[in-house]
Amino acid sequence: MPIDFPGTPLRKAIKASNLINGKLTEIIKQRKADLADGKASLTQDLLSHMLMTCDEDGTYMKEFDISTKIIGLLIGGYEVAGAVCTLIVKFLAELPHIYDAVYKAQEVMRLTPPIQGSFREASTNFVFNGYTIPKGWILYWSLITTHKSVEYFQEPDKFDPSRFKGTGPTPYTYVPFGGGPMMCPGKEYARMEILVFMHNPAKRVKCERLLPQEKIVMDPLAMPAKGLPIRLFPHNHIN
Ligand code: HEM
Numbered sequence: 001m002p003i004d005f006p007g008t009p010l011r012k013a014i015k016a017s018n019l020i021n022g023k024l025t026e027i028i029k030q031r032k033a034d035l036a037d038g039k040a041s042l043t044q045d046l047l048s049h050m051l052m053t054c055d056e057d058g059t060y061m062k063e064f065d066i067s068t069k070i071i072g073l074l075i076g077g078y079e080v081a082g083a084v085c086t087l088i089v090k091f092l093a094e095l096p097h098i099y100d101a102v103y104k105a106q107e108v109m110r111l112t113p114p115i116q117g118s119f120r121e122a123s124t125n126f127v128f129n130g131y132t133i134p135k136g137w138i139l140y141w142s143l144i145t146t147h148k149s150v151e152y153f154q155e156p157d158k159f160d161p162s163r164f165k166g167t168g169p170t171p172y173t174y175v176p177f178g179g180g181p182m183m184c185p186g187k188e189y190a191r192m193e194i195l196v197f198m199h200n201p202a203k204r205v206k207c208e209r210l211l212p213q214e215k216i217v218m219d220p221l222a223m224p225a226k227g228l229p230i231r232l233f234p235h236n237h238i239n
Contacts, residue, residue, distance in 0.1 A: 017071070024067040081190045083114035083221040085197045086228055091159060093207040093230060101198045103161035109176035110147045111159060114221045117142040118178055143175045205232040
């Protein structure tokens, strides 16, 4: 239960988020001033783009919304794809036989999706599984529950990249990047980043886990608890 209380991870997260938002707001204000003085260009980067683009009603994004979008991009662009690459190394160490890299990466994101779910606001009253959800409620949808459902995936806890052969899973049952209009905007970039990673270090070396029983923890992304210490060998290494 998330309670904002001194000493809790939530309190720490709120403090860190306020600090980062404060720094980003300074940068945003500076950019606004630079744009007004002609010292910055309208097309120089995403920040200028967010400041200068309005929606169909002529409304511009608020500073706070720009700041949270930037935090989302920083986390998505760095942490999340990094978490997937770490987990790929873990599975490569456990199951080193070469399989199609694309299927393997997909199966890693099914079994250990770095982001476990996301939030939505109910735009209307509706009934789900006998529960009435009133309009305006904030809901958490859990993608890991769908990924581990026996209804959609046989032996859901087994690492089996062949699930993605042929037509693959039923639509909306494999959703590591979310779904619908709010789907992750970094999806294609992340896929490319992961495949480049798999093609280079992961293909050239064999890995051995130093802590084979190391657990995966959600903090908040799925990550090995001790940072996944490994030993690397070239593929032609003979013990
Ligand atoms: C394997 C890597 C990644 C995974 C698994 C992932 C997953 C997700 C998920 C599940 C969401 C929530 C979607 C929803 O609510 O339906 C999301 C949102 C988002 N992702 Fe990613 N992501 C990844 C990489 C990236 C990268 C590389 C970027 C940017 C360069 C990025 C930027 C974002 C942003 C900005 C949002 C928020 C979108 C919004 O609120 O409209 N992500 N991501």
